[in-house]
Amino acid sequence: MTSKDTVSYSGIMSGCVQNGHAEKALLIFRQMQLSGFEPDLATMMALLPACSHLAALQHGACCHGYSVIRGFTSESSICNAIIDMYSKCGKIHISRKVFDRMHKRDVVSWNTMIIGYGIHGECTEALSLFHESQVSGLKPDDVTFVAVLSACSHSGLVKEGKYWFNAMNQEFSITPRMAHYICMVDLLARAGNLDEAYIFIQRMPFEPDVRVWSALLAACRTHRNIEMGEEVSKRIQKLGPESTGNFVLMSNIYSSVGRWDDAAQIRTIQQHQGYKKSPGCSWVKVSGVIHGFIGGDQSHPQSASINKKLQELLVQMKRLGYSADSNFVLHDVEEEEKEQILLYHSEKIAIAFGLLNISPSKPILVTKNLRICVDCHSAIKFMALITNREIIVRDASRFHHFKNGICNCGDFW
Structure with missing residues (x-):
């Protein structure tokens, strides 16, 4: 474009976020500032989701302050985006403050806050807020029930x-759609009710899609139900796997019980069909700079110090009873090597970096692109206890708040 304006900058920023390029959106915003354009409400509506995705709290807080000064917070839409931003940056209590101070709340406001409580594992607060919305006379929509069921x-x-799945239709005349069925399968299966979840899927009023079966397959991995996992995997293959995640889940199921040949065959099929496994990646922000790490990463300038810190932590963790869960190593190698592979999972590297560079008085927030594994979850509880630090991990599913050797999820996620 020969001539750009605030609208064009805001539009391309929004497009970047919607297509998974949040970091690019922040760079474009910087270009916009350097070009002398003043951000408007649309700019903030594009920028805040980028901050949410990257857990860029400092940028998000600046957006909040700017929105207050410019009077944008009189609009429900910008307040909803601010609530979402704080929630996804690990500050659910600030989200609630913004929610409580809103001049006018709409159904999106309530839904965003309920979703926020859900991903932070605060289901009691989520359900309490849902009841409060009903008392206030607000009519819930289908998204409200996705939020409640997810919580x-x-x-x-x-x-x-x-109860709430049945109440949707009976009390609120809302017909459940695919998203609600996915939530229910996830709920039943995660809780270990795999057979009930399987029957629930078979009784759906429409054909279940890959996402429904994937929710069940993930639980088969957690509960090590090989037979059902194989059955579900076949159904997914017939529908078309859509992504590499289902291949990885089935490979993991086989690896967890030592069926290495079957796991290797799944990976071969995955490669033949052109699906590439996304590497585990975690990032942490220090002094305004986002530092990213992948599993086994040795490319960071502070790698030597990070490695030393991880080895020190491992010794201390073992003294307190930690034992590496080798079920989460997907290769047939010796136990000692498995321990070292697990030690260099991306979130552990990011935490070690945070311990070296973030003030002891501040919590460490790590964001991860995949779900946290059981071994990392166990190890981070020990790390939080040993270092007397609050460690927050936002994975692909939810937040985990580690403090004093425990996690707020109660080891259920």
């Missing part, structure tokens, strides 16, 4: 989830 799933509240 129940994150906390294993099977009874409550079943």
Whole structure:
């Protein structure tokens, strides 16, 4: 373009975020500032989701302050985006403050806050807020019930989830759609009710898609149900796997029980069909700079110090009873080598970097592109206890708040 304006900058920023390029959106915003254009409400609406995706709290807080000064926070839409940003940056209590101070809330406001509580594992607060919305006279929509069911799933509240799924149609005349069925399968399966989840899928009023079966397959991995995992995997293959995730899940299921040849065959099929496994990646922000790490990463300038810190932590963790869970190593190697592979998972590297560079008085927030594994979850509880630090991990599913050797998820995720 020979001539750019605020609208064109905001538009391309929004497009970048929608297509998974949040970091690019922040760079474009910087270009916009250097070009002398003043951000408007549309700019903030494009920028805040980028901050949410990257867990860029400092940038998001600046957006919040600027929106207050410019009077944008009189609009529900910008407040909703701010609530979402703080929630996804690990500051759910600030989200609630913004929510409580809103002049006018719409159904999106309530939904965003309920979703926020859900991903932070605060299901009691999520359900309490849902009840409060009903008392206020707000009519819930289908997204409200996705938020409620998802919150129940994150906390294993099977009874409550079943009640609200049935109440959708009976009390609120809302017909459940695919997203609600996915939440219910996830809820039942995560809680270990695999057979019930399987029957639930078979009784769906429409053909289940890959996402429904994937929710069940993930639980088969967690609960090591090989037979059902194989059956579900076949159904997924017939529909078309859509992504590499389902190949990885089935390979992991086989690896967890030592069926290395079967795991290798799944990976071969995956490669033959052109699906590439996404590497585990975690990032942490220090002094305004985002530092990214992949599993086994040795490319960072501070790698030597990071490695030393991880080895020191491993010694201390073992003294307190930590034992590496080798079920999460997907290769047939010796136990000692498995321990070292697990030690260099991306979130552990990011945490070690944070311990070296973030003030002891501040929590360490790590964002991960995949779900955290059981071994990392166990190890980080030890790390939080040893270092007397609050460690927050935002994985692909939810937040984990580690403090004093425990996680707020209660080891259920």
